[in-house]
Amino acid sequence: MHYFKYKGKTLFCENISVAKLMDKYGTPLFIYSQKTILDHFNKLKKAFSSIDALICYSVKVNSNICILNLLTKKGSGLDIVSGGELFLAKQVGCPGKKIVYASVGKTDKEIKDAINYEILMFNVESIPELKRMNRIARQLKKKPKVALRFNPNVDAKTHKYITTGKKENKFGMDEETVKKLILNNQDYSYLDIVGLHMHIGSQITQSSPYINAIKNAARLINFLKKQGIALKYLNIGGGLGIIYDKEKPQTAKAFAKKVLPLLKKLKLKIILEPGRFIVGNAGILASKVTYVKETRTKKFIIVDAAMNDLLRPSLYGAYHNIMPVVKSANNKQKSIKKADVVGPICESGDFLGKDRLINVEESEGIAVFAAGAYAFSMSSNYNSRPRAAEVLVRGSRDYLIRKRETYKDLINKEIIV
Numbered sequence: 001m002h003y004f005k006y007k008g009k010t011l012f013c014e015n016i017s018v019a020k021l022m023d024k025y026g027t028p029l030f031i032y033s034q035k036t037i038l039d040h041f042n043k044l045k046k047a048f049s050s051i052d053a054l055i056c057y058s059v060k061v062n063s064n065i066c067i068l069n070l071l072t073k074k075g076s077g078l079d080i081v082s083g084g085e086l087f088l089a090k091q092v093g094c095p096g097k098k099i100v101y102a103s104v105g106k107t108d109k110e111i112k113d114a115i116n117y118e119i120l121m122f123n124v125e126s127i128p129e130l131k132r133m134n135r136i137a138r139q140l141k142k143k144p145k146v147a148l149r150f151n152p153n154v155d156a157k158t159h160k161y162i163t164t165g166k167k168e169n170k171f172g173m174d175e176e177t178v179k180k181l182i183l184n185n186q187d188y189s190y191l192d193i194v195g196l197h198m199h200i201g202s203q204i205t206q207s208s209p210y211i212n213a214i215k216n217a218a219r220l221i222n223f224l225k226k227q228g229i230a231l232k233y234l235n236i237g238g239g240l241g242i243i244y245d246k247e248k249p250q251t252a253k254a255f256a257k258k259v260l261p262l263l264k265k266l267k268l269k270i271i272l273e274p275g276r277f278i279v280g281n282a283g284i285l286a287s288k289v290t291y292v293k294e295t296r297t298k299k300f301i302i303v304d305a306a307m308n309d310l311l312r313p314s315l316y317g318a319y320h321n322i323m324p325v326v327k328s329a330n331n332k333q334k335s336i337k338k339a340d341v342v343g344p345i346c347e348s349g350d351f352l353g354k355d356r357l358i359n360v361e362e363s364e365g366i367a368v369f370a371a372g373a374y375a376f377s378m379s380s381n382y383n384s385r386p387r388a389a390e391v392l393v394r395g396s397r398d399y400l401i402r403k404r405e406t407y408k409d410l411i412n413k414e415i416i417v
């Protein structure tokens with residue numbers, strides 16, 4: 001479900017025409033629908049309301065502080081992966097007790113800052129990290145809470161770059177290692193090991209990988225219980241998939257129905273770290289056609305957005321639906337030729353879509369759908385392209401939530417010597 005809909009031939013975000021926003025703010029432009037974001041958050045919250053669950057929105061997915069502020073004000077916690085994300089969490093006043101922190105490479109400074117902010121817990125990914133954290137906690141005379149990131153060795157059935165719960169991935173620790181660490185925790189007396197964390201991958205459309213992972217975690221939790229160690233938390237990570245093309249992802253309700261029976265038996269506090277599910281289809285990337293170029297073999301629609309704005313097609317071969325912002329009268333004609341929708345960047349890998357049946361002319365607008373997640377947050381200045389602006393729509397009102405970068409921004413941090 002999302003609130004980008006055509007009224008007649010014109011695409012709207014909630015009650016505002018996308019074409020109007022493009023005129024007002026220029027292109028390329030990220031446009032987000034607040035109602036869509038909150039709908040997804042509320043659906044997930046409701047689906048897990050029968051247990052003691054905390055939703056920690058995953059900051060990396062879309063880290064605009066307006067969106068973080070919106071979600072934290074609705075009671076969401078935050079899942080962070082860096083000192084920068086801790087800074088953002090503080091900026092929006094997210095209380096430490098609602099922050100969880102994963103990452104295989106937390107530095108001393110990052111660990112120290114997060115301990116001082118008294119975050120809910122660290123998701124620790126290795127023995128060296130655990131040792132380092134124990135040392136820092138001792139110096140600070142604090143006892144931070146820790147969950148061990150358990151790698152359950154399950155196949156999330158998603159793109160290999162975003163599969164994170166198989167034994168060959170760099171994330172987490174295997175069952176034996178976790179068991180040993182928890183049973184022999186005397187070396188970590190400054191850490192309070194309170195739970196397990198998992199995150200098996202992203203854009204997962206089926207429930208079976210979660211079920212397998214939770215079953216593996218449950219085996220471990222129950223084993224520890226028999227040894228007299230009662231964990232308090234299980235963090236099942238994020239990963240819920242959305243529709244980009246023809247996927248049939250799980251609804252929040254269907255997902256909850258599958259995993260709740262397993263989770264209820266554990267009687268632990270549950271943490272979820274969704275990202276894409278909440279913001280993915282709450283955003284589009286609006287762009288303008290610069291040229292239509294036809295070669296002897298191909299047609300190219302060259303637009304003013306590029307791989308620096310939306311890297312997913314180039315990096316993962318990801319599919320994003322692309323539609324005209326205003327459908328032209330002859331759009332349904334059979335004569336439409338397939339075209340690659342490409343940016344102006346100096347690489348053949350710079351495309352937003354391949355072989356698309358879309359009929360747009362020079363200076364008309366296109367909308368790249370499902371650009372709310374891992375889009376702006378993965379954008380760059382490649383080819384010295386200033387980053388796009390971001391706009392939030394709330395019913396009939398629009399708000400600039402990130403200014404378009406200027407040429408000056410490109411050199412702000414540079415020094416000629």
Ligand code: LLP
Binds near residue numbers: 058102199
């Ligand atoms: N928790 C942890 C520990 C994570 O590493 C991630 C994502 C999430 C939660 C949120 O996952 P989500 O609910 O959004 O699936 N750039 C890729 C996706 C990378 C995922 C990284 N980790 C893409 O564009 O598809």
